[in-house]
Amino acid sequence: MTWIHACTVQQVPEDEGFRVPTTPPIAVFRVADEFFAVGDTCTHDEFSLAEGYLDGDVVECPLHMARFCLRTGKVLAPPAIIPLETYPVRRDGDDLFVDVPERTDDR
Known part of the structure; x- marks a missing residue:
């Protein structure tokens, strides 16, 4: 795994998401004083979850x-069946880092 700089705290408004332009993209969410990072693409139909609606620690596409x-990434409502x-x-000061898998040349 590799820690990458994802964004600053200020780039993630409370109860909203921020899309990190990685491959594949990652969405960072702020819920109160906690930050979460998940795959940005809905597993049902390719759409950015950073644009989704938050209800506590649940994102809706x-x-x-x-x-x-x-x-946890667990699916809570269909039509998706594959978890995120x-x-x-x-967090390091105002910077947020996400631990992502290392890429290999065959990806």
């Missing part, structure tokens, strides 16, 4: 209303 737990990838988040 605005396209077809699939819901996911930001803590989750990533550890570390």
